[in-house]
Amino acid sequence: MWREKPLVGHGAGAYARLYPRTRIPGAGETRYAHNFLVQLAVELGLVGVGLFVCVLLLAVKRFAEGLRAGQANALWVCTGISLLLFLLDSLGDYTFYVREIYLDFCLLLGAFVAGVPPLPSPPVRRLASQPVCRLVGWALAHLTQGPKGHQGPKGHHVSSLKTQVSSLKPQSSSLSTQHSALSTLLLLTGGVLLVLAGLWREIIPAQMAAHSRQMTEDLWNAAAYAGREGNVVKQRDLVEDALRQADRALAWQPSNPWLWQLRANAYGTVGRPDAMRYDLQRAISLHPDSASLRAGLADLEWRQGEQRSLGEDARREAHARAMELLREALALYPLKSGLHEQHARYLAESGKRQEALEAARAAVRVAFTPLEQESARKTLEEIQSNAQENTTP
Numbered sequence: 275m276w277r278e279k280p281l282v283g284h285g286a287g288a289y290a291r292l293y294p295r296t297r298i299p300g301a302g303e304t305r306y307a308h309n310f311l312v313q314l315a316v317e318l319g320l321v322g323v324g325l326f327v328c329v330l331l332l333a334v335k336r337f338a339e340g341l342r343a344g345q346a347n348a349l350w351v352c353t354g355i356s357l358l359l360f361l362l363d364s365l366g367d368y369t370f371y372v373r374e375i376y377l378d379f380c381l382l383l384g385a386f387v388a389g390v391p392p393l394p395s396p397p398v399r400r401l402a403s404q405p406v407c408r409l410v411g412w413a414l415a416h417l418t419q420g421p422k423g424h425q426g427p428k429g430h431h432v433s434s435l436k437t438q439v440s441s442l443k444p445q446s447s448s449l450s451t452q453h454s455a456l457s458t459l460l461l462l463t464g465g466v467l468l469v470l471a472g473l474w475r476e477i478i479p480a481q482m483a484a485h486s487r488q489m490t491e492d493l494w495n496a497a498a499y500a501g502r503e504g505n506v507v508k509q510r511d512l513v514e515d516a517l518r519q520a521d522r523a524l525a526w527q528p529s530n531p532w533l534w535q536l537r538a539n540a541y542g543t544v545g546r547p548d549a550m551r552y553d554l555q556r557a558i559s560l561h562p563d564s565a566s567l568r569a570g571l572a573d574l575e576w577r578q579g580e581q582r583s584l585g586e587d588a589r590r591e592a593h594a595r596a597m598e599l600l601r602e603a604l605a606l607y608p609l610k611s612g613l614h615e616q617h618a619r620y621l622a623e624s625g626k627r628q629e630a631l632e633a634a635r636a637a638v639r640v641a642f643t644p645l646e647q648e649s650a651r652k653t654l655e656e657i658q659s660n661a662q663e664n665t666t667p
Contacts, residue, residue, distance in 0.1 A: 275296055276316050281319045282321055283317045283318040283322060285317060288316065289306065290305035291531075292316070294606070295563060306368035308367055309366065310361075310364040310365065310368075329383070333383060333386060336386070336387050337386075340389075353389070357382055357383055482522075482523075483524075483530060486520070487520075490523065490537075493515050494516050494540065494543070496512050497509045497516060513543070516540055517541075520533070521537070531557040531558075531560040531561035534553045534556045534560065535557045535567060535570065537553050538551075538553035538570070542574065547574060547578055550574055551574060554574065555571065558571065564606075565604075566603075568600070568603040568606075569612075571599050572596040573596070575595045576592065576596035579593045600616060611637040611641040611642070611649070612637075614636045615633075618633035618636075618637060618657060622657050627657070631654075631658065634650070637650040637654070638654055
């Protein structure tokens with residue numbers, strides 16, 4: 275991925291979209307590299323990595339200055355150590371991309387860099403160019419003048435030349451200073467324009483979308499709590515606010531498939547299956563290599579097929595679409611135990627007990643984490659129990 279665009283990268287958030295095409299066969303689905311330097315290189319290229327390294331070098335420089343000046347206190351040193359531990363942890367995890375933790379890291383880094391004043395810089399030695407020019411002019415005048423006490427035409431010419439050089443040198447220096455200031459102003463203006471363009475194109479939309487997404491999730495949690503308390507009016511108001519926040523997130527980043535998935539889940543909670551189906555299909559079109567999106571749409575199709583108001587033909591069609599989507603997801607990620615569990619449940623509900631047992635055993639075989647293993651075993655035990663109850667006379 276990095277070799278395709280090594281200089282400027284593919285853009286913020288591009289790793290999740292590119293990873294499925296280059297992943298190792300059998301690897302799971304993820305949005306993060308679990309190494310912040312690798313993900314920075316893929317998304318922002320050498321330019322982004324270089325800028326981040328410059329910030330870290332500034333922090334290291336300030337740390338060394340603080341130690342030399344004897345101004346380092348225990349709180350400041352502990353802050354530097356915590357920043358270092360955070361970066362070391364981010365070399366093997368995705369904590370660098372957790373928005374709340376990353377903002378805390380930026381605040382601590384800024385406080386750490388500004389916590390100790392920089393050492394005074396040594397005075398800069400300036401070249402005395404104007405006195406040197408005068409000395410050279412004086413030497414030329416004495417070498418080319420006539421007899422003692424008499425100044426010939428050549429000496430007079432050089433003397434006048436010396437006077438002209440002495441008078442023109444400040445003007446040349448002034449012009450050089452003006453050109454240097456103009457060049458610096460142009461460079462600063464270009465840099466500011468580039469920063470503003472980057473902020474408007476990448477950083478501001480990503481941050482605003484992330485903020486709206488967090489607001490949506492918080493409102494949904496509050497709505498669920500209000501529902502458990504039986505406050506239906508408050509729950510409805512919170513749901514409407516959450517949907518508005520999801521719309522704002524999509525307005526900032528319409529090409530983000532996970533924001534479409536977020537709003538789809540919200541629509542599913544309020545019982546709007548058609549809107550949920552549209553958002554999931556849109557998310558799949560933006561990220562066709564995602565197994566989780568296909569599994570979510572398959573679950574929606576299966577639940578729709580379970581409605582009693584549907585006829586037998588419509589029910590079979592919905593279940594067939596669900597099974598097809600799930601097979602596509604399993605083809606993308608055959609080592610995902612949750613997909614095998616979902617497949618096993620569908621087969622069990624369809625009355626295919628033997629195939630359901632095989633799918634549940636496959637889930638147990640590929641389960642990796644302790645939570646996945648426990649869930650897969652529980653699914654297998656439930657299917658075995660149901661199979662024994664159905665076979666008992």
